[in-house]
Amino acid sequence: MAVVxxxxxxxxxxxxxxxxxxxxxxxxLEAQAVPRADRVPCIRSLPxxxxxxxxxIESGRARFTLSSDRAGARALEVTFTSSCDTSGATEIxxxxxxxxxxxxxxxxxxxxxxxxxxxxxxxCAAYRFRLGEEGRALANEATLALSFISRDTLDAKLxxxxxxxxxx
Amino acid sequence: MRTEQARSLRDVDAPGRLxxxxxxxxxRRRRPSGEPPPLPRxxxxxxxxxxxxxxxxxxxxxxxxxxxxxxxSPFERLxxxxxxxxxxxxxxxxxxxxxxxxxxxxxxxxxxxxWPAILVPIAFRxxxxxxxxxxxxxxxxxxxxxxxVLIHRPRPLGVKIIGGWEGFAxxxxxxxxxxxxxxxxxxxxxxxxxxxQSAKWVSGLLIGSLGVSRLYLAVDHPTDVVIGVIIGxxxxxxxxxxxxxxxxFPVTFGRGKAAHLDVDGPRxxxxxxxxxxxxxxxxxxxxPFGLAGSAGSTPLRIVVDDEADTVLFGKLYAATHLRADxxxxxxxxxxxxxxxxxxxxxxxxxxVQYEDYLLRLMQxxxxxxxxxxxxxxxxxxxxxxxxxxxxxxxxxxxxLEVDDAMIDEALRVVRTLWDAGLAHRDIKPSNLLVQDxxxxxxxxxxxxxxxxxxxxxxxxxxxxxTLALRSDAQRVYSRAVLQFTPVEISEAFASTYKITSPSQLxxxxxxxxxxxxxxxxxxxxxxxxxxxxxxxxRRIGLWSAVLGxxxxxLVLLLGLLSSTRLL
Numbered sequence: 001m002a003v004v005x006x007x008x009x010x011x012x013x014x015x016x017x018x019x020x021x022x023x024x025x026x027x028x029l030e031a032q033a034v035p036r037a038d039r040v041p042c043i044r045s046l047p048x049x050x051x052x053x054x055x056x057i058e059s060g061r062a063r064f065t066l067s068s069d070r071a072g073a074r075a076l077e078v079t080f081t082s083s084c085d086t087s088g089a090t091e092i093x094x095x096x097x098x099x100x101x102x103x104x105x106x107x108x109x110x111x112x113x114x115x116x117x118x119x120x121x122x123x124c125a126a127y128r129f130r131l132g133e134e135g136r137a138l139a140n141e142a143t144l145a146l147s148f149i150s151r152d153t154l155d156a157k158l159x160x161x162x163x164x165x166x167x168x
Numbered sequence: 169m170r171t172e173q174a175r176s177l178r179d180v181d182a183p184g185r186l187x188x189x190x191x192x193x194x195x196r197r198r199r200p201s202g203e204p205p206p207l208p209r210x211x212x213x214x215x216x217x218x219x220x221x222x223x224x225x226x227x228x229x230x231x232x233x234x235x236x237x238x239x240x241s242p243f244e245r246l247x248x249x250x251x252x253x254x255x256x257x258x259x260x261x262x263x264x265x266x267x268x269x270x271x272x273x274x275x276x277x278x279x280x281x282x283w284p285a286i287l288v289p290i291a292f293r294x295x296x297x298x299x300x301x302x303x304x305x306x307x308x309x310x311x312x313x314x315x316x317v318l319i320h321r322p323r324p325l326g327v328k329i330i331g332g333w334e335g336f337a338x339x340x341x342x343x344x345x346x347x348x349x350x351x352x353x354x355x356x357x358x359x360x361x362x363x364x365q366s367a368k369w370v371s372g373l374l375i376g377s378l379g380v381s382r383l384y385l386a387v388d389h390p391t392d393v394v395i396g397v398i399i400g401x402x403x404x405x406x407x408x409x410x411x412x413x414x415x416x417f418p419v420t421f422g423r424g425k426a427a428h429l430d431v432d433g434p435r436x437x438x439x440x441x442x443x444x445x446x447x448x449x450x451x452x453x454x455x456p457f458g459l460a461g462s463a464g465s466t467p468l469r470i471v472v473d474d475e476a477d478t479v480l481f482g483k484l485y486a487a488t489h490l491r492a493d494x495x496x497x498x499x500x501x502x503x504x505x506x507x508x509x510x511x512x513x514x515x516x517x518x519x520v521q522y523e524d525y526l527l528r529l530m531q532x533x534x535x536x537x538x539x540x541x542x543x544x545x546x547x548x549x550x551x552x553x554x555x556x557x558x559x560x561x562x563x564x565x566x567x568l569e570v571d572d573a574m575i576d577e578a579l580r581v582v583r584t585l586w587d588a589g590l591a592h593r594d595i596k597p598s599n600l601l602v603q604d605x606x607x608x609x610x611x612x613x614x615x616x617x618x619x620x621x622x623x624x625x626x627x628x629x630x631x632x633x634t635l636a637l638r639s640d641a642q643r644v645y646s647r648a649v650l651q652f653t654p655v656e657i658s659e660a661f662a663s664t665y666k667i668t669s670p671s672q673l674x675x676x677x678x679x680x681x682x683x684x685x686x687x688x689x690x691x692x693x694x695x696x697x698x699x700x701x702x703x704x705x706r707r708i709g710l711w712s713a714v715l716g717x718x719x720x721x722l723v724l725l726l727g728l729l730s731s732t733r734l735l
Contacts, residue, residue, distance in 0.1 A: 013317055013320045014317050014320060014335075014336070023320070025320040025321065025322050025336070026320065028322040028325070029320075032322060032323045032329065035329075056335075057334075057335060058332070058334040058335065059329070059333045059334070059387075060332075162244075165245070165248065166244075166248070166325040166326045167325065168325065
């Protein structure tokens with residue numbers, strides 16, 4: 001697995017940040033991993049105490065994990081694939097336009113374990129929470145750090161930078 | 169005694185001087201500054217070619233990083249153009265074929281190829297080959313992993329990717345990994361010569377095939393593949409050529425002594441040139457001699473190109489011997505502690521200088537030994553040839569029946585060593601030659617000046633045991649008391665155990681039906697055994713360091729093998 005540990009919690013160049021100016025190539029690579037998805041998950045900004053633990057992008061899948069000083073190492077794992085199995089999960093209204101959100105709560109005590117799915121055209125992002133007892137209240141805080149960026153936005157930037165030569 | 173000693177010291181020649189009349193000496197030539205030594209370390213043409221390619225690659229990366237990728241535009245255009253052209257050639261059957269070839273870059277292929285390159289050299293005690301291979305693999309993995317993040321180049325755009333990939337594209341890690349393991353296999357398992365050349369061609373074909381398949385499947389750009397090849401080839405090639413040169417560390421599958429160097433080819437020529445330039449002697453023949461009796465150097469018989477065909481004896485020392493000496497001394501210090509406490513040599517030059525010095529000291533002290541003629545430099549700090557007189561017609565004491573006169577001669581050698589404050593430390597049948605009834609001590613490399621009394625006592629015991637193997641304990645003891653007191657002899661055998669004897673002597677004692685150590689102890693007055701186990705803070709520290717080091721190495725090795733996906 002091509003795991004790239006993020007150095008000491010800093011946002012390394014391989015981390016897919018939701019900014020076209022920072023780590024654009026990481027977003028492009030993510031989009032290449034799931035070529036039919038109309039958007040890719042990314043990190044908007046990290047709340048205090050959170051850090052990127054690892055980034056692992058390969059054909060068919062992108063995965064990154066976040067650690068928290070309170071919720072523990074790899075408290076949140078985001079996996080981006082072309083589809084996901086949402087059986088047993090409950091659909092709830094999604095705050096992300098153009099996506100469907102599903103929740104499957106596995107353990108509420110001790111700690112907190114659940115999986116949240118966002119399904120969208122051509123892809124699915126699964127957020128797996130593995131929070132320790134002290135960090136169980138941090139699930140919502142962690143999700144605030146995450147968002148999506150559309151393929152069209154990436155494509156437009158790509159075309160602009162390559163003077164129309166390159167696109168997905 | 170003092171007068172004799174002074175005369176002997178005066179008679180010793182200056183280093184590198186042959187005694188007048190012994191050998192015909194021509195004019196020596198001083199190597200001018202800047203001229204390479206007789207046997208320089210050489211990357212050879214292809215090594216230099218790959219080395220400079222790697223340097224060029226590093227400069228390219230630096231420019232890419234400094235200019236934030238501005239200079240990459242022409243390469244991007246070229247890459248995309250090539251990939252689009254290849255994309256047009258895609259057909260179903262070719263795609264199936266290329267997907268099959270693409271498996272050459274899988275983790276499993278690399279794992280299957282890497283383990284023989286690690287384990288086979290270990291099985292044949294060629295640890296250096298394994299270390300260089302593992303080091304090259306780790307270096308290539310580290311370079312490609314770090315660059316992938318630094319350069320963070322996406323996979324090809326504007327073409328349809330139809331193969332699997334992992335992480336950023338530049339440089340192509342599967343191509344670099346395959347190249348390093350194939351080069352590793354070539355340099356650890358295939359002997360130098362036509363077989364190795366063939367292996368290089370096969371490796372090139374396989375690496376090329378993988379590169380083509382990755383371009384066909386559009387998982388890499390052409391520049392990713394090219395740079396992957398450069399890293400994967402240059403690192404192991406330069407490492408093997410510099411650290412395991414063929415003439416010092418040949419790929420062999422025998423279990424023979426690793427210490428013996430091949431003196432044919434370039435080394436043979438270098439030895440001839442060195443002897444001619446530095447000692448002023450022209451040589452007609454250089455060949456190995458008596459390899460069975462030597463584990464710490466390569467003994468040579470050198471025939472001088474003069475009217476008398478004078479024969480000289482040479483001992484070729486290289487870095488391998490220096491390392492062997494270090495391990496030997498570490499082992500002895502761990503085994504015996506304070507009694508064997510001693511320092512190691514820092515360079516081959518110092519090792520040879522020391523033996524040359526000891527030979528001169530032995531001569532000055534009238535210990536019958538080979539006359540030293542100095543030494544010559546083959547490769548600076550790495551290879552030196554010690555030259556001494558050749559004991560023509562001499563035979564090993566082990567091949568002869570031992571009579572009283574010979575016993576007296578041999579024991580007189582130890583008496584002389586004791587009187588001069590010297591110890592030989594390696595007295596065994598193969599180091600005692602008999603020439604015209606004279607017992608001569610050879611191989612003084614382990615000798616010591618001002619040794620411990622224990623070590624001197626062990627020298628006496630080893631000499632008596634060697635003599636008794638060819639006669640009997642009673643006879644040797646009865647002669648020994650003429651030169652040593654019974655108390656000294658009892659001390660010698662109180663200090664002696666089988667483990668304190670050189671391995672050749674130990675082996676012969678084991679084969680002998682008699683228990684000679686016990687026999688000597690019965691003959692000599694009783695003395696409580698001298699413990700050979702001496703503990704000191706240094707020895708405890710050494711044991712702790714060795715055990716700790718071994719544990720840390722094991723953990724690190726497992727971690728590294730795991731990180732390189734070999735486990």
